[in-house]
Amino acid sequence: SQQGEEDPQALSIQEGENATMNCSYKTSINNLQWYRQNSGRGLVHLILIRSNEREKHSGRLRVTLDTSKKSSSLLITASRAADTASYFCAPNPQGGSEKLVFGKGTKLTVNP
Amino acid sequence: DAGVIQSPRHEVTEMGQEVTLRCKPISGHDYLFWYRQTMMRGLELLIYFNNNVPIDDSGMPEDRFSAKMPNASFSTLKIQPSEPRDSAVYFCASSLLARTDTQYFGPGTRLTVL
Numbered sequence: 444s445q446q447g448e449e450d451p452q453a454l455s456i457q458e459g460e461n462a463t464m465n466c467s468y469k470t471s472i473n474n475l476q477w478y479r480q481n482s483g484r485g486l487v488h489l490i491l492i493r494s495n496e497r498e499k500h501s502g503r504l505r506v507t508l509d510t511s512k513k514s515s516s517l518l519i520t521a522s523r524a525a526d527t528a529s530y531f532c533a534p535n536p537q538g539g540s541e542k543l544v545f546g547k548g549t550k551l552t553v554n555p
Numbered sequence: 556d557a558g559v560i561q562s563p564r565h566e567v568t569e570m571g572q573e574v575t576l577r578c579k580p581i582s583g584h585d586y587l588f589w590y591r592q593t594m595m596r597g598l599e600l601l602i603y604f605n606n607n608v609p610i611d612d613s614g615m616p617e618d619r620f621s622a623k624m625p626n627a628s629f630s631t632l633k634i635q636p637s638e639p640r641d642s643a644v645y646f647c648a649s650s651l652l653a654r655t656d657t658q659y660f661g662p663g664t665r666l667t668v669l
Contacts, residue, residue: 476657485559485646485660486598531598542588542611543658545598 446544447475447515447532455552462519464549466532475515476533476543477506486531486545489517494537522553559661561647567667573635576664579628580649588658589622589632590646598646604630637668 447466456462466475474493478486492499492508492515499506505518515534519526529550533543560579568574580587588603602612607624615622619638624630634641644665648658 478658483663485648485662486658487660488657491657542600542603544600547597 447534447546449530449532449546449549451549452547453550453552455554456522458522458524458553458555460522460553462522462526462551462553464517464530464551466515466517466534466546468513468515468532468534470513471537472510472534473537474535475508476535477504477515477517478531478533478545480529480531480548482528489530519551522551524553524555527551527553559647559649559659561645561661561664563664564662565665565667567669568637569669570638571636572668573633574637574641574666574668576632576645576647576666578630578632578647578661580630580647581659582628584649584651584659586650586652587624587630588648588650589630590648590660591643592646592663593643601632634666637666639668642666642668 447468450465472494474491476491477489479489480486490501490506492506503520508515529548531545531548533545562577585606589601590598591601592598601614602622604624620634622632644663646660646663648660650656650658
């Protein structure tokens with residue numbers, strides 16, 4: 444199984460600023476998913492990007508995927524205090540087992 | 556749909572006691588996953604089921620841990636005997652298709668073993 448590695452481990456920004464988080468992985472993938480975890484809660488799925496897609500949008504979220512570099516990024520535009528959470532990527536490997544492996548995540552703090 | 560339901564939400568027990576965590580997946584989902592989350596180790600997959608059958612239990616830490624899924628709407632994770640190092644938040648998740656689909660997480664059970 445393959446684990447994504449999020450970078451940075453922690454990020455602190457002011458409300459209204461953009462937040463960018465990165466994810467790197469090692470082997471070819473079918474798709475890659477991003478999840479958010481608010482403090483004390485379970486993970487919530489944000490977006491899935493397939494290996495043949497380069498960019499995907501969902502509201503204030505923009506995800507990019509570069510399969511040649513084996514990396515993905517999650518951009519949150521015009522951040523809000525409510526975006527404060529940990530963000531995880533989960534690459535879905537080709538030919539791998541049927542399980543996602545989550546990294547340690549990026550802890551985002553948006554200061555009001 | 557109510558989403559994935561877990562109980563109890565909090566459990567405090569003493570070392571050596573048996574602990575049973577419960578999960579009801581989303582109706583119609585064929586896959587169920589049990590995770591454990593700690594500050595030190597992050598989110599670890601313990602075991603997952605497909606159509607009530609355990610497929611991969613390689614993440615189960617030791618024989619003190621066991622999981623069952625007697626039917627499509629119920630699963631348990633049991634720790635016997637419990638130890639302080641088992642203290643963690645335990646999540647249950649379900650998905651329609653394991654590999655390519657979204658996983659839906661429950662709210663978690665915060666376990667404290669004294």
